[in-house]
Amino acid sequence: MEESGRILKIMTFNIGSGRDIDEHIDLTETLELLRYGEADVIGLQEVDRHFSKRSLFQDQAILLSESLGMYLAYGPAIDDPATEEGHPNRQYGNAVFSKFPILSVTNHRLRSADSQEEPRCLLEVKIDLDGIPVVVLNTHLALMKGAQQLGVEDILKRTAELEEPHIVVGDFNMTPDDDTMQPLFDRFEPAIDQELHYPTTYSRDKIAGNRLDYILVDHHWKIIRAFIIPTAVSDHFPVAARLEFFTKTT
Numbered sequence: 001m002e003e004s005g006r007i008l009k010i011m012t013f014n015i016g017s018g019r020d021i022d023e024h025i026d027l028t029e030t031l032e033l034l035r036y037g038e039a040d041v042i043g044l045q046e047v048d049r050h051f052s053k054r055s056l057f058q059d060q061a062i063l064l065s066e067s068l069g070m071y072l073a074y075g076p077a078i079d080d081p082a083t084e085e086g087h088p089n090r091q092y093g094n095a096v097f098s099k100f101p102i103l104s105v106t107n108h109r110l111r112s113a114d115s116q117e118e119p120r121c122l123l124e125v126k127i128d129l130d131g132i133p134v135v136v137l138n139t140h141l142a143l144m145k146g147a148q149q150l151g152v153e154d155i156l157k158r159t160a161e162l163e164e165p166h167i168v169v170g171d172f173n174m175t176p177d178d179d180t181m182q183p184l185f186d187r188f189e190p191a192i193d194q195e196l197h198y199p200t201t202y203s204r205d206k207i208a209g210n211r212l213d214y215i216l217v218d219h220h221w222k223i224i225r226a227f228i229i230p231t232a233v234s235d236h237f238p239v240a241a242r243l244e245f246f247t248k249t250t
Contacts, residue, residue, distance in 0.1 A: 005244045006130060007224070011039035012169035012213055014140065014236035017048045017092075018060055021232045025056055029233045031067050034097075037229060037240050041127065042070070042097040043138035043169040049074070049091040050082065059088075061095045070097040075107030075123030077140070094138045094170070096125040103128055110139070110154045113146030120151055122158065132245070135162055139170035148173065148180050156183060165220035165245060171236065175210050188216035191226035191241035215241045222246070 013034070018027045034042060049059045065072035076093035083090070093107075108122040123138045137159065141151045159166060168188060174181050176190075191214070213236055217223065226241040 005222075005246050006132070008041065008129060008134070008221075008243045008245060009037075009039045009240070010041045010043075010136070010167060010169065010215060010243060011037045011238050011240040012043045012045075012138070012171075012215055013238035014045040014171040014213065014234060015060075016046050016234040016236065017054055018058075019054070019234070021235055025054070027058065027060060027063060031064060033229065033231055033233050033238065034064065034068060037238060039240060040099045041136055042068075043123075043136065044095045044097070045138070045140040045171045047074070047093060047095045049076070050088045052090065064095070065097055068097055070099055071102045071127075072097055073102055073105040073123065073125040075105070075121050075138070077119045077121045093121060094123040094140055096123060096136055096138050098125070098127045098136075100127045100129055102126070103133060108154065108158060110141075111147075111150040112142065113144065113150060117142055117144060117147055120147065122151075122155060124158070126164065129245070133164045134245070135164045135166040137166060137168045137170075139168070139172070141170070141172045141174070143173055145180065152180055152183055156187060159187070159218070166218050167221065167243070168216040169214065169239075171213050173212050175212065184214075184216060188218060189221075189223065191215035191217060191223050191243075192228075192239065213237070213239045215239055217241075217243060220245055 047060050061074045073096045076091040078092040080090045103126040106124040110120040125136045222244040224242040228237045
């Protein structure tokens, strides 16, 4: 039988390198929003580390991790040498923050249909949820259809290999009615039903846009509640969910 339910609060958010919809750089606003969400696990996309002037050359991953008091896993999609010798690499990618200890981290490079496209990755993070190993996978898929299809195939292949309970989060750059999303909906349950087209983007011209961001859970999880947090901190809205996990006992 199933009992011993455990609650996990999770959020996904594309922070756009810390730029708000007016192109102002202030990571304090991002931090305040993350604190407001009170999530146990957070998946962020478009996180800069010493990347460029656009984010003041900050190590956004470390700054947020230390300010939140959470464990950090980072997976760069772009990892270029610094422009000046002796400085850290210029990195841009995905991050996972966890209140629970992190057991392992793997950053998978996703296939692309065009070598000129921006590199994309799937950050796989195994956490210790009160003695239960749980895998959180965080991604930011491409804009072009061919690369999106390859990215979805890579995600499905990797998750099929997992024995642990798992959750996939991220910015998929596709709306729920996109045919390329359907294999993911066949395999996972979206925290917000795919028929409910809540916008998760907010364009730089301040018009609510499409739903591109998702929390997808496997069969181990019951979705208690899911919602978006409207904000002007980024051109995306955070998506958050309260999940319940059940262990099997005899």
